Amino acid sequence: MSPTLGIREMSASYGELMLVEQPAIACLESLGWTHANLYTETFGEHGSEGRESEHQVVLTRRLRAALSRLNPDLPADVRDDAIGQAIDQLTRDRSKQLAVNANQA
Structure with missing residues (x-):
């Protein structure tokens, strides 16, 4: 005979974490x-991920490294400027646009 589960165990197995987050x-x-679990992340320029706050959703330090990796043949004299422009475009606030226009952009 298996033990019966209490309320805490039942809710833990039937919540967003188990039904949505873990499968995703x-x-x-x-x-x-x-x-990466960023529960203990520190913020600021020298923080663990380089974000100023939890509201900054793009990890620009990682994005910059990925863009550099994806564009190895970019000449050094334009690399930093081109990657900076790409990051600016990718992280631009589109919340005031219509969703269809923001998605197209």
Whole structure:
């Protein structure tokens, strides 16, 4: 006979973490993405991920490194400027645009 589960155990197994987040993480990892738990992240220029706050959703330090990796043949004299412009475009606030226009941009 198996023990009966209490309210805490039942709610832990039937919540957003188990039903949505964990399957989404598993799916993304199966596609080659890396999962990082940033619960203990520190903020600021010298923080663990380089974000100013949790409201900054793009990890620009990682994005800059990825863009450099994806564009190895970019001449050094234009690389920093081109990558900076790409980051500016990717992180631009589009919240005031219509969703269809923001998606197209």
